[in-house]
């Protein structure tokens with residue numbers, strides 16, 4: 715099974731989907747591709763004097779390390795952090811990534827979230843998922859034979875978003891925390907800038923989703939119910 719996760723920033727997938735990726739990995743043979751639309755270069759709010767190129771280099775290194783620990787790979791689409799745009803080029807860039815990965819399942823950010831980078835990423839992914847199998851859209855790789863199944867991840871802090879599907883991540887929780895700490899810069903950034911770190915944020919969110927679904931820790935999702943992104947069967951671990 716080929717899984718592609720698409721997010722806006724280098725730590726988004728980790729916060730809301732990492733436990734689920736670890737579960738897929740635990741259950742069998744999967745290929746994981748983590749895609750991030752922005753270069754992350756505005757992410758050192760705790761050290762604003764750091765040159766943008768240096769910030770992007772550090773953050774992409776952190777995301778690569780996590781993807782590799784998952785046995786997967788990491789792709790950065792290179793848009794300017796905090797200014798993500800839904801353009802023809804961005805759609806086709808993602809279409810080609812989905813085709814090259816032969817995506818069966820696509821995860822992305824919810825259409826409503828705290829940051830427009832997240833919402834625009836969701837929109838680009840919504841459209842690219844459908845275009846990935848349309849033969850009149852030409853990119854480097856051949857069209858997929860069918861449209862991937864699509865799921866939305868949770869919103870940051872679970873606000874403005876009611877998921878419907880829950881994955882029990884209790885037995886991979888410690889592993890999730892360990893990999894979250896690979897984002898050293900963002901652990902420090904979120905602590906200094908937001909008053910919590912990535913582990914603290916996930917602890918509260920995943921315990922809350924766990925409470926709702928009667929396990930200790932859960933990640934929560936909502937299938938995209940737009941044709942043809944739905945397929946019969948359960949594709950979550």
Ligand SMILES: [Zn+2]
Nearest residue numbers: 722723726832
């Ligand atoms: Zn983000």
